[in-house]
Amino acid sequence: MHYIYIVQCCDGTLYTGYTNNLEKRIKAHNENKGAKYxxxxxxxxxxxxxxxxCKGDALKREAQIKKLTRPKKQLLFHNI
Known part of the structure; x- marks a missing residue:
C-alpha cells in the first residue's frame, strides 16, 4: 500500500508526506529520523x-494536498 498523510508538529505546523509504511514513517518522524522539516x-x-x-496516484494526491492552504488541509482531517 501507498499512503499520503498529514501530521501536526508540536509547534502546530502541518507536514504532508508520502510513505509505503505509515506506522514506520510516523515513528521515524518522532525519532528525528523523518523529514528534515x-x-x-x-x-x-x-x-x-x-x-x-498505486504509488503514482499517491504522489499526485500528495502534490495536490501540499498546494492546499492550511484551513483546507484542516478541513480534510476535521471531516473524517
Missing part, C-alpha cells in the same frame, strides 16, 4: 491519511 518539531501527531494501490 519535522526534526526538532516532534512529537508529531497523525491527523489524516489516504491509502492508494
Amino acid at each position: 519535522t526534526r526538532g518539531r516532534n512529537p508529531v501527531e497523525l491527523k489524516y491519511f489516504e491509502e492508494y494501490q
